[in-house]
Amino acid sequence: MSALIEGLFNGISIGSVLLIAALGLAIVFGLMGVINLAHGELMMLGAYTTFVVQNVFKPLGEPWFELYILFSLPVAFIVSALFGLALERGVIRFLYGRPLETLLATWGVSLILRQFVRSVNWLLVISIAVFCLCFFGGMAILKRLSHWERIRNWAITILLFISSAISIALGFLIDRVGTLALTKPWFSARNVDVTAPTWLRGGWKILGFQMPYARLFIIALTIICLLGVYWFLNRSTWGLRIRAVTQNRSMSACLGIPTAKVDALTFALGSGLAGVAGCAVSLLGSVGPNTGQNYIVDTFMVVVVGGVGNLFGTVVAGLSIGIINYLIGSGTLALIFTSTESLKPLVDFFLFFATSSMAKVMVFAIIITFLQVKPAGLFPQKGRTAEL
Amino acid sequence: MLQVSNLNVYYGESHILRNVDMSIPSGQMVCLIGRNGVGKTTLLKTIMGLLKSRTGEILFTGKPISKIATDRRVRMGIGYVPQGREIIPRVTVKENLLLGLEARPQGRKGNEAIPEEIFALFPVLKTMLSRMGGDLSGGQQQQLAIARALMGKPRLLVLDEPTEGIQPSIILEIEAAVKRIIAATGISVLLVEQHLHFVRQADKYYAMQKGGIVASGSTSELSQEIIQEFLAV
Numbered sequence: 202m203s204a205l206i207e208g209l210f211n212g213i214s215i216g217s218v219l220l221i222a223a224l225g226l227a228i229v230f231g232l233m234g235v236i237n238l239a240h241g242e243l244m245m246l247g248a249y250t251t252f253v254v255q256n257v258f259k260p261l262g263e264p265w266f267e268l269y270i271l272f273s274l275p276v277a278f279i280v281s282a283l284f285g286l287a288l289e290r291g292v293i294r295f296l297y298g299r300p301l302e303t304l305l306a307t308w309g310v311s312l313i314l315r316q317f318v319r320s321v322n323w324l325l326v327i328s329i330a331v332f333c334l335c336f337f338g339g340m341a342i343l344k345r346l347s348h349w350e351r352i353r354n355w356a357i358t359i360l361l362f363i364s365s366a367i368s369i370a371l372g373f374l375i376d377r378v379g380t381l382a383l384t385k386p387w388f389s390a391r392n393v394d395v396t397a398p399t400w401l402r403g404g405w406k407i408l409g410f411q412m413p414y415a416r417l418f419i420i421a422l423t424i425i426c427l428l429g430v431y432w433f434l435n436r437s438t439w440g441l442r443i444r445a446v447t448q449n450r451s452m453s454a455c456l457g458i459p460t461a462k463v464d465a466l467t468f469a470l471g472s473g474l475a476g477v478a479g480c481a482v483s484l485l486g487s488v489g490p491n492t493g494q495n496y497i498v499d500t501f502m503v504v505v506v507g508g509v510g511n512l513f514g515t516v517v518a519g520l521s522i523g524i525i526n527y528l529i530g531s532g533t534l535a536l537i538f539t540s541t542e543s544l545k546p547l548v549d550f551f552l553f554f555a556t557s558s559m560a561k562v563m564v565f566a567i568i569i570t571f572l573q574v575k576p577a578g579l580f581p582q583k584g585r586t587a588e589l
Numbered sequence: 590m591l592q593v594s595n596l597n598v599y600y601g602e603s604h605i606l607r608n609v610d611m612s613i614p615s616g617q618m619v620c621l622i623g624r625n626g627v628g629k630t631t632l633l634k635t636i637m638g639l640l641k642s643r644t645g646e647i648l649f650t651g652k653p654i655s656k657i658a659t660d661r662r663v664r665m666g667i668g669y670v671p672q673g674r675e676i677i678p679r680v681t682v683k684e685n686l687l688l689g690l691e692a693r694p695q696g697r698k699g700n701e702a703i704p705e706e707i708f709a710l711f712p713v714l715k716t717m718l719s720r721m722g723g724d725l726s727g728g729q730q731q732q733l734a735i736a737r738a739l740m741g742k743p744r745l746l747v748l749d750e751p752t753e754g755i756q757p758s759i760i761l762e763i764e765a766a767v768k769r770i771i772a773a774t775g776i777s778v779l780l781v782e783q784h785l786h787f788v789r790q791a792d793k794y795y796a797m798q799k800g801g802i803v804a805s806g807s808t809s810e811l812s813q814e815i816i817q818e819f820l821a822v
Contacts, residue, residue, distance in 0.1 A: 438697055445677045445688050451639055452675040457663035457692035457741060510679075 207410045208533045209524070214416040216523020217423040220516060221481050222496045223503035224426055225474030227515040231504050232447040233467055235293055236300055238307040240500060241493025242314035243472045246284055247277035247479025248488040249318055252393050267398045270480070274422075277476040285472020289465050297450070297464075315490040319390045323383045328372040335364035392489035401484065415484045422481055426474060427516065433470075434512070443467045447510075506568055508578030517579055522564060530560030590615045590745050590777040591636070591667075596645030598628075598635050605631050607801040609645070613745065618771055618778040620788050620808065622819045623797035629781045630672055632797070633749050636779075637669050638662050649745070663692045668743030672750045672781075674730040676737075678723025682714060685722045685737055692741025706773070707736045710766045728759035735763065739770065745777045746770070752784045760784060783820060 222244060229237045237243075251273040258269035288310060296303045317325075339360045343349060349356075375383060397415055404411035434440040446453040446463040454460045482492065503522060507514030528534045532555035538544040554563045575581070591613040598606035606628050613619045621629050634640045636647060638659035647655050654662050663669065677685055686707065690697045708715040711732040717725065725733060731751055738746060748767070752760040764787050771778060782788050789808055796804040796819040804815060 441680065441684055441688065442691070444680050444684075448677050448679055449675055451659075452671065452677065453688075454659040455637055455639070455663060455669040455671065455675075456688050456737070457660050457696075458688070459660050461658075 206408055208528060208531065210410075210412055210416075211531070212524030212527040213520060214420060214523070215527050216520035217416075217420045218482060218485065219496075219499055219503050219523050220519030221419065221423040221426060222475070222478040223500040223515055223519055224423075224430060225471040225478065226500045227471075227504050227507070227512055228430070228474065229468060229471035230501070231507075231510045231512070231515065232443065233464070233471070234300070234447070234509075235297075235468070236304045236307065237293075237471075238304060238497065239288065239311040239314060240307075240471075240475055241495075241497035242311045243281045243285060243475035243493070244479035244482065244496060245314070245318065245488070245490065245493035247281045247476030248395070248483040248492050249388065249393075249479075250277040250280045250476065251480045251483045252388075252395050252488055255395055267400060270398055270401065270418075270484075274477055274480050277480040278473040279476075281476025281479065282469040282473030285475075286465055286469040288472070289468035293468060294461070294464060311493070315494075318388050318490045320386060321388065322386050324372055324375055324379065327375065327383075328368040331371050332364045332368035335367050336360055339364065388490075390490060392487035394487050395483040397484050419481045419484065422477070426477060427512075430470075430474070431512065439463070439466060443470075502565075502568060506571065506578055508580035511578070511580040514578055514580035522568075525567065526560050526564050529554050529563050530557045531555070590650060591779065592646075592648040593632075593636070594646045594648075596632070596635065596647065597643050598631055598640055599643050600631075605800050606635065606642075607799070609800075609802055611795055611802060611805075613777050613779050614793075615777055616771070616775045617793060618767075618780060618791040620780045620782055620791035620794045621797060622782065622788060622794055624819065627797045628800040629797055630749055631800075633669075633671075633747055633779070633781060636747065637667065660691075663741065663743075664694055664696075666742075666744035668692060668738035668741055668746045670731075670734045670738050670746070670748045670751060672753065674727070674734040676722040676725065676730045676733055678721065680722055681719055682722055682725070682733060683718040685733055686714070686718075686740055689737035689740025692738075692743065703740070707739060710739070710769060711736050728755045728763075731755055731759070731763060732766070735766065735770075742774075743776060745779065748778065748780045748782075750781050750783065752782065752787060760787070764790060785816060785820060788820070 225243070226237070226240050229235050229240065251270070254273035254276050255266075255269050258266045258272070288307075292306050292310065293303065296306060340357070343352075343356050343360070346352070401414045401418055404413040405417065432440075434443060442453070442458050442463045443466070445456070445458060446460050447467065450460050450464075453463070478496075479492070482496070499522075503519045504515055506522065507516070507518035529551065532552060535548050535551035535555055538548045538551070554560055572578075591611075593609055593611040596606055596609040597604070609628075609632060611619075611621075611632075621632065623629050631640060635642050638654070638657065642655060645655075646653055649662070649665060649667065652665075654665065657665075677688065680688070683703070686703050687697065687701065713729055714733060714736055717729065722730070722733065735746075735748070735751065746767075751763055751767070755763070764784075767778065767780075767787075768790060770776065778791075780787070780791060788794065789811065791808045794805065794808050794811060795802050796815060798819070804819070
């Protein structure tokens, strides 16, 4: 009994991590149809934000440090959402309806982000700020000109060149005369550790096994995020707009919906949820530039198996994959059949897959087989709707 | 209400609309006729801002709208019922209707009520409020599309082949509803139609051929020759 509960809890626990990581993608990929390969890096940004918030709270002492995780959740959401907003406005919106280009562009963004967290220091931040000031400030001034539309392309090219030159020159100058503090990387390539507050350490003892509080916290956070997303999408005005725009962008514009704003908000919401997921996974292990990479394949897998565009499908797929993964990886499946002598080959088969990496191989094989039978996932669209 | 002057539209380098001139007076129904592929839908899409014109001007209530985004044109008072209805499939009929409120200048802003006049025009919708838009039949979707456009209280209603692929009894219902809308609200209607009986309800017609307007006049003057030339598909 206790083994079963333990297996179920651990499965749900793994599933909820998958689910919270896939929730943002269920919106960005499932609803908007944008293949965002930088989703993992948005999670990584959330995880690093948690690390920064933790370091800000550390000097404040005991009562505050205990609460840092609650502050880091909204901060991680905002940081990732703002970055997602910039990504949508700067890159994605030019690529709607072009999945291959989106895939390549977002993969490029993911590489840039990974390198960014390795290299980021005050010098880099100052250079980027100066570039933004020169470029966007210049654009704002030039846009006031009456013949802006005619000179637009030339003006952007020249502004890009001038802004880059100024920021690079300033960077070199600071590098020559500045102190080490300005050039020292904030995080470097090494992983950093997020220390869970004391109330998230240890676990709840029940029926002879322990449910770690951190895992329980992630399960609770996943439920809250799910309910929040469900309410927002199905009960709010903006949620209805999002559902309309993601189903038929041009007709939504013909209804008077500001589609560009809705696209930006949807992408920001999905990105923000990735940030929250990053905050959650930072409690499970160290945070590094490749943190997001560990989740990106799993999250796409969850969304595709659930049925693209179906939030409920994402929930079922996330939990199912989590439970199957645990049952195979922990050797529980092999254990079930040990009592019967005639099933020894089956036991050996499951024992072969009873490690976390081999369990993943088997889960992948099961999913590939499943998608041959049900290519549209667990919950495909039904009725006339499916053809629209 | 709407003035289109010297409009030229291209798909890539293909010249689709050629020097189109058209005007829709306030409170009148104007019908655009022509065979398939002459550019009627392209003209409507350009008026809505879904396609960009290369040259020419579109004035709505005297204001140029050629450079204005589609959603802002709609909020200025142009309601659009496209060819093929384009109902948002995976939201309910009620939500589809509520989306129509977005077209009002002040937006939805707490306005959640569907006026009884909508149900008076299309009673079938009242019984289907909780069904998914995509699950409705073609005729029901067409009624929903017109009702949705009316929710925004437009000053000009643009209808692109509202009777296409619909059973005759429903065609008569839609025709009667459009007539009642004009009588009750005094809005202007721009209609693209192949159904002769419906075309005759309009005050004025424009006939299109090879991307240009080739004939126009009062529908009472529609001769058998013009009908055969421009309405036979």
